[in-house]
Amino acid sequence: MKKKVAIALGSNLGDRSSYFDFALGRLQEEGLRDLRMAQVLESEPVDCPKGSEVYLNSVAIAYWEGDAISLLELCLQIEKEAGRQRTGLLNESRFLDLDVLLIEEESYELPNLIVPHPRMCQRDFVLGPLAELQPDWRIPGVDLTVSQCLEELQK
Numbered sequence: 001m002k003k004k005v006a007i008a009l010g011s012n013l014g015d016r017s018s019y020f021d022f023a024l025g026r027l028q029e030e031g032l033r034d035l036r037m038a039q040v041l042e043s044e045p046v047d048c049p050k051g052s053e054v055y056l057n058s059v060a061i062a063y064w065e066g067d068a069i070s071l072l073e074l075c076l077q078i079e080k081e082a083g084r085q086r087t088g089l090l091n092e093s094r095f096l097d098l099d100v101l102l103i104e105e106e107s108y109e110l111p112n113l114i115v116p117h118p119r120m121c122q123r124d125f126v127l128g129p130l131a132e133l134q135p136d137w138r139i140p141g142v143d144l145t146v147s148q149c150l151e152e153l154q155k
Contacts, residue, residue, distance in 0.1 A: 002063040010097040016056040019096040032062035038129030059129040121149045
């Protein structure tokens with residue numbers, strides 16, 4: 001069964017926009033359908049090591065027929081293919097970061113995956129692009145739509 005999913009994209013190393021193009025192409029190759037990406041924003045690093053470069057951020061929505069863990073594994077594989085190496089440093093710079101934000105109106109609390117993404121409602125660089133694509137998507141556990149969460153954050 002197809003499920004609507006939202007994935008955040010971020011990059012602050014190298015040719016940032018080309019990493020977004022790479023990610024979108026790979027996501028489509030791996031079965032995400034009707035893929036659409038919001039406008040790309042530049043944002044200052046949040047909770048990152050000192051000296052981190054400015055990020056490009058966006059959000060893509062699509063339809064996925066696999067399960068939540070398969071989607072996470074796909075995102076991690078695409079990050080790795082783009083050159084991301086995880087050293088364990090929190091919020092380190094990266095060529096590509098793909099975060100699963102939402103899967104329909106479902107909630108998951110698995111060892112490596114929490115959906116909805118636990119910090120998405122604290123980040124305007126996530127909510128803004130997501131609101132551009134799906135302002136009325138209700139976020140489980142928060143019981144607000146994406147646009148309502150963005151309005152709350154901007155107060």
